[in-house]
Amino acid sequence: MTYDTDDARWAAWETRDRAADGAFFVAVRTTGVYCIASCPARPLRQNVVFHDSREAARAAGFRACLRCKPDRVAA
Numbered sequence: 213m214t215y216d217t218d219d220a221r222w223a224a225w226e227t228r229d230r231a232a233d234g235a236f237f238v239a240v241r242t243t244g245v246y247c248i249a250s251c252p253a254r255p256l257r258q259n260v261v262f263h264d265s266r267e268a269a270r271a272a273g274f275r276a277c278l279r280c281k282p283d284r285v286a287a
């Protein structure tokens with residue numbers, strides 16, 4: 213499984229697919245944090261932006277989510 217489209221990433225995020233952790237990062241515009249796929253946070257899709265790496269998410273101004281701790285997984 214690859215996660216190279218927004219639809220594939222959203223599907224993985226919706227199902228909290230742990231296999232997708234680290235494959236991409238989910239930035240939530242309303243909270244200013246970025247998450248891994250298995251995070252329990254459930255934002256609306258319209259508020260979500262996908263990033264290929266945590267560096268990209270950070271560069272866009274997001275910080276690590278305190279719930280899923282995206283910095284503890286290997287990217």
Ligand SMILES: [Zn+2]
Nearest residue numbers: 247251277280
């Ligand atoms: Zn999170």
